[in-house]
Amino acid sequence: MLALEQASTLAALPLACLQREYPNKIDHVLYGVADVQAPRVLHPAFYGCFDWHSAVHGHWTLARLLRRFPQLPEAAAIRAVLDANLTAPNLAAERAYFQGRPTFERMYGWAWLLELASELHETPWAPALQPLVDEIVARTCEFLPKQTSPIRTGVHPNTAFALALVLDHARATRHARLEALVVERALAYFADDADYPAHLEPGGEDFFSPALLEADLMRRILGDDFGPWLRAFLPRGLPATLATPAHVSDRSDPKLAHLDGLNLSRAWCLRALGFDDAADAHAREGLAHVTTGDYAGEHWLATFAVYLTT
Numbered sequence: 001m002l003a004l005e006q007a008s009t010l011a012a013l014p015l016a017c018l019q020r021e022y023p024n025k026i027d028h029v030l031y032g033v034a035d036v037q038a039p040r041v042l043h044p045a046f047y048g049c050f051d052w053h054s055a056v057h058g059h060w061t062l063a064r065l066l067r068r069f070p071q072l073p074e075a076a077a078i079r080a081v082l083d084a085n086l087t088a089p090n091l092a093a094e095r096a097y098f099q100g101r102p103t104f105e106r107m108y109g110w111a112w113l114l115e116l117a118s119e120l121h122e123t124p125w126a127p128a129l130q131p132l133v134d135e136i137v138a139r140t141c142e143f144l145p146k147q148t149s150p151i152r153t154g155v156h157p158n159t160a161f162a163l164a165l166v167l168d169h170a171r172a173t174r175h176a177r178l179e180a181l182v183v184e185r186a187l188a189y190f191a192d193d194a195d196y197p198a199h200l201e202p203g204g205e206d207f208f209s210p211a212l213l214e215a216d217l218m219r220r221i222l223g224d225d226f227g228p229w230l231r232a233f234l235p236r237g238l239p240a241t242l243a244t245p246a247h248v249s250d251r252s253d254p255k256l257a258h259l260d261g262l263n264l265s266r267a268w269c270l271r272a273l274g275f276d277d278a279a280d281a282h283a284r285e286g287l288a289h290v291t292t293g294d295y296a297g298e299h300w301l302a303t304f305a306v307y308l309t310t
Contacts, residue, residue, distance in 0.1 A: 154206025
């Protein structure tokens with residue numbers, strides 16, 4: 001469980017970067033000289049925290065902490081940031097950007113946007129966000145039937161992670177069509193997986209375990225059939241490569257710093273799957289390095305810490 005003091009420490013990280021425009025890693029296709037614009041012009045709601053998806057899940061982090069800890073010392077500052085960034089004009093501009101660039105942030109950023117929407121459901125910020133949510137849901141329903149194979153990677157494009165967040169949003173908002181599509185796609189992609197080569201993990205810049213994310217998604221979907229599926233998926237039980245926390249050699253390197261996030265995301269998957277000792281080991285290692293003093297990790301790791309602890 002997350003204590004108030006810890007929540008306050010974690011809230012400080014996105015508060016420090018959600019309105020910090022630079023440094024910024026934009027993912028922006030130029031069609032002409034007029035497209036050369038500053039991040040705040042391109043993305044008036046989600047321009048901070050180094051990149052678009054980090055800005056989105058940075059807002060989720062603050063919304064989550066505010067709901068769980070309304071007595072946070074940072075509560076007024078959180079509301080001020082949400083009020084300033086999540087306005088109807090800002091979010092309309094974000095939607096217009098998607099309409100011109102339909103593959104932008106597919107599907108990692110899409111999934112976090114839907115997670116943010118779930119967290120802000122029935123709050124003052126929800127109405128302004130809803131048109132962008134509708135845009136992302138429509139794009140998800142259009143895209144997933146076309147994706148014939150999943151992306152099995154330890155970084156942003158991982159299909160299982162995106163499907164898990166989209167599924168949670170569909171269930172939270174009772175969107176039956178979206179839920180049915182995610183379930184159908186997950187079964188098509190993963191139902192027959194067996195003897196997964198987990199000895200190949202982790203990759204050198206992973207912040208996800210493809211094996212554990214897939215298992216955590218199927219746990220959400222299969223119900224009573226999950227136990228037999230997991231035994232076929234990991235027939236020799238949890239391998240040492242998944243049970244041992246990753247080591248980070250240089251936290252100023254943004255790719256190597258991904259491995260701190262790997263320890264956090266592994267921890268939430270391992271706990272959900274019932275591997276408590278391994279989950280505890282990963283959580284201890286990951287939570288010890290969320291506040292490192294280096295922007296390479298601090299612009300995003302609070303989100304993974306909050307997702308794990310709440």
